[in-house]
Amino acid sequence: xxxxxxxxxxxxxxxxxxxxxxxxxxxxxxxxxxxxxxxxxxxxxxxxxxxxxxxxxxxxxxxxxxxxxxxxxxxxxxxxxxxxxxxxxxxxxxxxxxxxxxxxxxxxxxxxxxxxxxxxxxxxxxxxxxxxxxxxxxxxxxxxxxxxxxxxxxxxxxxxxxxxxxxxxxxxxxxxxxxxxxxxxxxxxxxxxxxxxxxxxxxxxxxxxxxxxxxxxxxxxxxxxxxxxxxxxxxxxxxxxxxxxxxxxxxxxxxxxxxxxxxxxxxxxxxxxxxxxxxxxxxxxxxxxxxxxxxxxxxxxxxxxxxxxxxxxxxxxxxxxxxxxxxxxxxxxxxxxxxxxxxxxxxxxxxxxxxxxxxxxxxxxxxxxxxxxxxxxxxxxxxxxxxxxxxxxxx
Amino acid sequence: xxxxxxxxxxxxxxxxxxxxxxxxxxxxxxxxxxxxxxxxxxxxxxxxxxxxxxxxxxxxxxxxxxxxxxxxxxxxxxxxxxxxxxxxxxxxxxxxxxxxxxxxxxxxxxxxxxxxxxxxxxxxxxxxxxxxxxxxxxxxxxxxxxxxxxxxxxxxxxxxxxxxxxxxxxxxxxxxxxxxxxxxxxxxxxxxxxxxxxxxxxxxxxxxxxxxxxxxxxxxxxxxxxxxxxxxxxxxxxxxxxxxxxxxxxxxxxxxxxxxxxxxxxxxxxxxxxxxxxxxxxxxxxxxxxxxxxxxxxxxxxxxxxxxxxxxxxxxxxxxxxxxxxxxxxxxxxxxxxxxxxxxxxxxxxxxxxxxxxxxxxxxxxxxxxxxxxxxxxxxxxxxxxxxxxxxxxxxxxxxxxxxxxxxxxxxxxxxxxxxxxxxxxxxxxxxxxxxxxxxxxxxxxxxxxxxxxxxxxxxxxxxxxxxxxxxxxxxxxxxxxxxxxxxxxxxxxxxxxxxxxxx
Numbered sequence: 065x066x067x068x069x070x071x072x073x074x075x076x077x078x079x080x081x082x083x084x085x086x087x088x089x090x091x092x093x094x095x096x097x098x099x100x101x102x103x104x105x106x107x108x109x110x111x112x113x114x115x116x117x118x119x120x121x122x123x124x125x126x127x128x129x130x131x132x133x134x135x136x137x138x139x140x141x142x143x144x145x146x147x148x149x150x151x152x153x154x155x156x157x158x159x160x161x162x163x164x165x166x167x168x169x170x171x172x173x174x175x176x177x178x179x180x181x182x183x184x185x186x187x188x189x190x191x192x193x194x195x196x197x198x199x200x201x202x203x204x205x206x207x208x209x210x211x212x213x214x215x216x217x218x219x220x221x222x223x224x225x226x227x228x229x230x231x232x233x234x235x236x237x238x239x240x241x242x243x244x245x246x247x248x249x250x251x252x253x254x255x256x257x258x259x260x261x262x263x264x265x266x267x268x269x270x271x272x273x274x275x276x277x278x279x280x281x282x283x284x285x286x287x288x289x290x291x292x293x294x295x296x297x298x299x300x301x302x303x304x305x306x307x308x309x310x311x312x313x314x315x316x317x318x319x320x321x322x323x324x325x326x327x328x329x330x331x332x333x334x335x336x337x338x339x340x341x342x343x344x345x346x347x348x349x350x351x352x353x354x355x356x357x358x359x360x361x362x363x364x365x366x367x368x369x370x371x372x373x374x375x376x377x378x379x380x381x382x383x384x385x386x387x388x389x390x391x392x393x394x395x396x397x398x399x400x401x402x403x404x405x406x407x408x409x410x411x412x413x414x415x416x417x418x419x420x421x422x423x424x425x426x427x428x429x430x431x432x433x434x435x436x437x438x439x440x441x442x443x444x445x446x447x448x449x450x451x452x453x454x455x456x457x458x459x
Numbered sequence: 460x461x462x463x464x465x466x467x468x469x470x471x472x473x474x475x476x477x478x479x480x481x482x483x484x485x486x487x488x489x490x491x492x493x494x495x496x497x498x499x500x501x502x503x504x505x506x507x508x509x510x511x512x513x514x515x516x517x518x519x520x521x522x523x524x525x526x527x528x529x530x531x532x533x534x535x536x537x538x539x540x541x542x543x544x545x546x547x548x549x550x551x552x553x554x555x556x557x558x559x560x561x562x563x564x565x566x567x568x569x570x571x572x573x574x575x576x577x578x579x580x581x582x583x584x585x586x587x588x589x590x591x592x593x594x595x596x597x598x599x600x601x602x603x604x605x606x607x608x609x610x611x612x613x614x615x616x617x618x619x620x621x622x623x624x625x626x627x628x629x630x631x632x633x634x635x636x637x638x639x640x641x642x643x644x645x646x647x648x649x650x651x652x653x654x655x656x657x658x659x660x661x662x663x664x665x666x667x668x669x670x671x672x673x674x675x676x677x678x679x680x681x682x683x684x685x686x687x688x689x690x691x692x693x694x695x696x697x698x699x700x701x702x703x704x705x706x707x708x709x710x711x712x713x714x715x716x717x718x719x720x721x722x723x724x725x726x727x728x729x730x731x732x733x734x735x736x737x738x739x740x741x742x743x744x745x746x747x748x749x750x751x752x753x754x755x756x757x758x759x760x761x762x763x764x765x766x767x768x769x770x771x772x773x774x775x776x777x778x779x780x781x782x783x784x785x786x787x788x789x790x791x792x793x794x795x796x797x798x799x800x801x802x803x804x805x806x807x808x809x810x811x812x813x814x815x816x817x818x819x820x821x822x823x824x825x826x827x828x829x830x831x832x833x834x835x836x837x838x839x840x841x842x843x844x845x846x847x848x849x850x851x852x853x854x855x856x857x858x859x860x861x862x863x864x865x866x867x868x869x870x871x872x873x874x875x876x877x878x879x880x881x882x883x884x885x886x887x888x889x890x891x892x893x894x895x896x897x898x899x900x901x902x903x904x905x906x907x908x909x910x911x912x913x914x915x916x917x918x919x920x921x922x923x924x925x926x927x928x929x930x931x932x933x934x935x936x937x938x939x940x941x942x943x944x945x946x947x948x949x950x951x952x953x954x955x956x957x958x959x960x961x962x963x
Contacts, residue, residue, distance in 0.1 A: 122753040122760070151821060154811070161809030162834045166783040171809045190806055197802075197816060256467060256626060260488050276467040276626075277653070279486050280495050285650055368489045 065291060066218075070131040071225035080309055080318045082222040085128060087215065093125060094211035094218070097132045101140060102206050109142055110199035128218075135217050139207030146195035148182055154193055216327040220295065223326055226318050227291035229309040231274070231282040238268035238302040241359035245269075247333040249370050251296040255289035261365035269363050284310055294320075298328035340391040340442060341374055348444045355379050355451060361386060364408045371408040377451065385451055386413045389442055390421065398423065406430045414450055416442050460511030463502070465630035468654025470494045470502060470515055480505050496629045497680070499656035516656055518573035518633040521612055523595045525568035527561060534688050538562045541685040543569065547659040548682030550640060552667050554690035559663040560587065563636045564594045570659040572633025573612040577621050577651060579639045581605045582822055587615045587638065603628075618642050621651045629654040635681075637662045643680060644673035652680035702884050705899070706782075707891045708774035718893060721765040728758035769893035770859040771800055776807060778888050782856055783808065783836070790829065790852040793838040796859035804838045804858070813839040855885040859895070 072083040100119050104112040120129040144150070160174045175186030182189065194200055209217075227233070237248070248271075252259055258276060263269040273293075275286035290307070297303055304321040320326075336342040348357045355377040364371040373386035390401060398421060405415060413433040417423055420439070428435055434450050436442070461475035472479055472492040482501065483492040494502055499515065531539065535558055538551045542562075547570055553559050567574040576587050584605060591600045591613060601609030604620030610631055621628060628651075635655060637643055640662030643652060652660070662681040667674050678684070710718060728734075732748055735741045745762075749755035783791065795801045798814045805812035811825045811834055828834045829852075889895045 122756040124751055124753060124756065126756065127750070154821075155824075157809045158811045158834055159828075162836070165787050166808045166810060166836060167780055168807065171807060174809055193806060194802060258488050276469045276493070277495065277650075279469070279484055279488075279493050280482075284646060 065224050065288075066131050066134060066221040068225065068228060070127055070134060072127065072222060073226055075311065075314070075316055078316050080226055080311060080316045082219075082226055084219045084222060084324075085215065087212070089125075090128065090132075090215040090218065091211050093129055094132050094214040097129060097136055098207065098209065098211060098214060101133075101136055101203070104203050105206060107203060108199065109201045109203065112203060113199070131221070132214055132218055135221060136207045136209060136214055139209060140203060141205040142198070142201035143204045144196045144200075145202045146192050147184065148189070148192050150192060150194060150196040153178070153189065157189070157193065217329060220298075220326050220328070223320055223324065224291040224294050226309060226311075227294060227307060228287040229284055229311050230287045230290045230307040230318070231284055231310050232278060232308045233273040233290050233293075234306045235271040235273065235297065236268055236304040236306075237271065237300055240300050240302065241335075241361075243333055243335060243337065243359065244300045245361070245363055245370075245372050246337070247296060248300055249372070251293050253369075255286075255293060257286060257289055257293070258368075259365075261363050261370060265360065265362050282308075282310060294326075295328040295330040298322075298326055299330065299333055337374070338389075338391055340389055344387075344389065344442050344444065345375070347441075351444045351448065353444075353448055355385075355448070364410070366404060366407045369404065371404045373410075373413060377447075379456070381456070383456075384412065385454065386410060387416060387447060388413060389416045390423075391418050393421065395422070399427075402427055402431065412454075414447055416447065461506075461509065462512045463506070463510050463515045465496065465515040465517070465656065466493070467626040468496050468629050468650065470496055470499060470656075472506075472510075475509075495653060496656050497653050500658045515630055516633070517630040518656075519612070521571055521573050521598075521633075523568055523571065523613075524597055525564075525594060526596060527564065527594060529561075531561060531565065532558060535562050535565070538686040538688075539565050539569070542566060542661060545682055545685045547634075547661075549660075549685035550662040550664070550667065550677055550681055550683065551685060552664055552687040554688070555665045557665075557688070557690075559638070559665070560590050563587075563638065563661060563663055564590060566636060566659070566661045567591075567613070567634055568594075570634040572657075572659060573631060574614075574634035574636065575603075575621070575628065575632040575657075576615045576636045576638060577618055577643075578615060579618050579642045581617065582826075583638060584615050584617055585823055591615065618648050618651065622648050625650040625654040630656050632657050634659040635661070637681060638664075640664045640677060640681060641667055641669055641674055644669065644676040649676070649680060702882070703887065704884060705887045705889060706778050707889055708772060708778050709891050710768070710772050710774065710893065714768050714772055714774075715892075718765050718768045721761040721768070724761040725758045725765070728754055766894070769890040769895050770796055771803070772890050775858055775888050775890065776804070779804065779856060779858060780808075782854070782886055786854045788835070789854050790832075791836040791854040791856065792852045793836060793856045793858060795838065795840050798840045800859060801838050801840045808836075810834075810836045810838050813837055815840075853883050855883070857885065857887045859888075 073080050074083060075081075096119050097116065100115050101112065104115060116129065116133050120126040123129070156178060157174055160177065161171060164170045164174060172186065175189050178189055179186045184192075207214075235248075237245070240248075249259075252271075252273065256275070257273050258278070259274075260272045261269055262272075273290065275283070275289075277283055277285065294305075297305065300322075302322050305319065307318040307320075309316050309318050336345065345357055345359075356379075358376045358378055361373050361376045373388045375387040377385045377387060388405065390398070393401065405413065409432060411432040414436060415428075415431060415433060416436045416438055417428075418439070419437050434454065436446050436450055438446065461479075462473050464471045464473065470483075470493065471486075471489070472483055472494070475492060479492050482494045482498045484494070485491075486493040503513075534553070538553065539562055542549045542551060547566070551559065551562055553562070563576065567576075576591070578584050578587055581604070584602060588600055588602060591598070595613065598613045599611050601607070601611030601614035602616075603610060603614055603624065604617030608620075608624075610628065616624075616628070632655065635652070635657045637652075637660070641664050642648060643662070660681045662677060667677075667684070667687075728749075729736070729745065734745050734748065736745060745759075749759035779793065793801075793804060793810070795804065798816070801812050801814055804810060811829075813822060813825060817825070825834065825837060829837055887899055889899050
């Protein structure tokens with residue numbers, strides 16, 4: 065992410081729009097920034113920063129150059145290099161100078177005395193005094209980024225930056241797989257945000273996002289968390305986002321969507337949460353049943369948490385049955401999972417529970433749908449059997 | 460029956476049979492009632508007897524053995540008494556050097572609750588750490604910030620860390636002490652106070668008023684102004700006498716040419732675009748216009764270059780050398796506006812340099828060695844502006860600075876600690892015929908520190924105050940007398956007698 069002074073946006077008619085940089089303008093600068101950084105391997109950070117300033121020159125694009133440099137330098141490494149340990153040298157020099165009295169000539173005498181001790185020139189020692197200052201650190205590894213990759217990060221950081229000012233966020237997500245939704249809600253929880261979910265599978269879900277204290281007053285307290293959420297949202301296949309911003313006292317709206325073609329640098333979520341799920345899905349396909357296995361599922365808002373079944377089984381006759389596989393879990397997780405299933409109150413949910421888990425019938429008290437027990441792998445046929453018991457695929 | 464919980468800076472009331480009273484509001488996101496954490500004392504009052512379980516506070520009674528470093532001075536006793544009378548909530552304003560920390564320590568001891576001291580800098584963090592360890596032997600003192608995260612019953616946190624972790628810290632402390640409390644009212648830091656249950660809150664500062672007037676939020680966040688004393692009322696008791704000397708240096712011919720060339724370059728741009736720098740709006744327009752073209756970028760660079768020439772003229776280093784020689788053997792603090800100049804001074808004279816980049820251990824070492832006389836000078840950009848104890852310094856040198864009056868008050872406060880027979884002197888080194896002359900004027904307008912003879916007195920750092928000179932001394936008053944903004948209801952000084960210690 066970028067510091068706010070490097071953000072660019074326009075505000076018109078109550079709407080804020082980040083100013084994205086097109087490749088024809090951004091790529092030459094990105095290439096220049098990476099080249100300058102590359103040329104400064106084993107050189108001082110201060111020199112590198114001066115060279116970056118020289119690169120921007122008097123160009124009105126200076127902010128773009130600084131933003132690119134900021135993001136690129138986040139991926140570089142610097143190190144202290146000095147013949148004498150700087151803090152040790154400072155202690156010696158400052159103590160001697162204080163004893164001698166402060167003045168230009170006295171300082172020269174002190175450096176001369178220390179020079180004899182370390183077998184170094186006095187002026188070399190003067191430079192070594194502050195070898196540990198960031199500006200004197202030495203560049204030891206350059207960022208592993210292409211100009212295009214750097215520009216993508218820059219544009220994403222611009223889009224994120226406006227969210228620092230967000231007081232609330234509405235995400236409209238259309239028909240996504242369970243894994244994608246799960247990732248989204250996991251990030252919402254991770255960033256300690258709160259939400260309300262509306263909508264249904266066919267028209268998509270609207271997720272209103274803010275934080276605990278948003279109830280009492282509009283606050284930008286959660287803006288940085290919302291900004292950090294954006295790269296995760298990019299992995300959800302189809303979405304629109306509408307944020308309300310408090311931009312320097314002015315209330316404005318901010319819209320983004322999957323059509324903005326932003327690129328995430330967060331790792332892609334795995335297609336399946338576990339091997340159990342992956343195997344079940346693969347074997348279901350081979351079964352050749354009329355029931356189609358789909359990963360786009362219903363989101364059940366449980367007020368403070370959500371329940372997202374692993375799969376949906378859809379019959380051409382119109383029925384949908386959900387499947388939730390409970391495999392290898394920690395006891396506390398298990399307790400919460402059953403609590404969730406109970407609260408979700410779905411009667412068209414098949415709960416598949418591994419016999420390896422220490423689960424008793426009492427634990428399943430109050431769960432509406434049927435339960436399938438399995439050893440090792442979950443057999444698709446066992447689930448199919450239950451579907452038939454439930455009355456098949458008709459409406 | 461209902462249960463009260465703390466949830467990320469708020470209070471959640473679950474299972475309440477009827478509609479709970481304000482400040483609770485229904486939260487449809489979790490289908491329960493929610494109130495801001497800061498309203499906890501009020502909530503407990505209105506819900507008394509109606510909740511089965513109060514799971515909100517995670518703080519406890521803190522049994523502390525209190526060994527203050529010395530008996531409280533009358534003004535410290537009076538400040539504490541006033542704070543206690545206000546129910547253990549409120550702001551105490553005392554000048555730098557008047558012993559605010561001891562008021563804070565006494566408040567922590569009196570409240571007997573898990574306590575968090577919030578400070579703006581790492582130096583202050585380590586200073587409070589030392590104070591707390593000395594005053595409460597046997598208690599473990601935790602640090603939150605500066606690479607530490609120890610959420611213990613008695614801890615010191617930086618404003619940054621306390622704000623970042625406000626959602627988690629909010630129920631851990633029953634007492635909050637805000638040092639340099641004027642930092643609190645910003646959008647980010649406010650959360651420390653808002654998200655906390657703490658019934659006991661104390662704000663300490665020497666400079667309460669903020670230019671943006673947001674200090675007016677402090678009564679809501681911390682409590683009312685309960686006690687205020689100006690330096691004039693304490694001088695001689697606690698603070699040293701001082702005088703100010705201004706030293707003018709000439710730019711060299713080459714510097715003068717470069718300075719004027721830079722200004723001409725900038726002024727050409729200003730003229731072409733009809734801009735003036737006399738007002739804040741004029742300056743903002745210049746900033747905006749300068750970003751849009753190469754000519755503008757050049758003009759802004761010229762403007763900065765002119766400032767740099769004036770701030771870093773070798774003439775100033777020569778003036779400094781004269782001062783260093785004149786006060787050989789005395790303890791000297793040198794202030795600069797920027798890090799580069801501070802490091803240049805350090806390299807030239809081998810004087811220890813304190814900036815934000817100096818690591819905590821070395822800072823402590825510098826200050827200790829300055830205290831015990833191993834080092835006789837320290838050069839610093841901004842870190843010593845606020846709050847850190849630097850005892851015994853008797854000479855201050857302002858090589859360059861901003862036009863903010865608060866900064867001058869704070870810098871002066873660094874050298875004003877009283878010791879036997881001490882006479883402090885503050886030098887302002889100003890490049891002649893440059894804009895530094897105006898900057899120096901402007902920062903003194905807020906404080907009006909005219910060199911009123913050998914006995915002039917610094918009085919306060921309030922915005923809009925003025926100096927009244929008379930005879931050998933000078934006195935500072937607020938404009939408008941009794942009708943001034945400072946004396947509205949929320950900020951009125953309560954009439955407190957020096958000997959009235961109050962009873963709990």
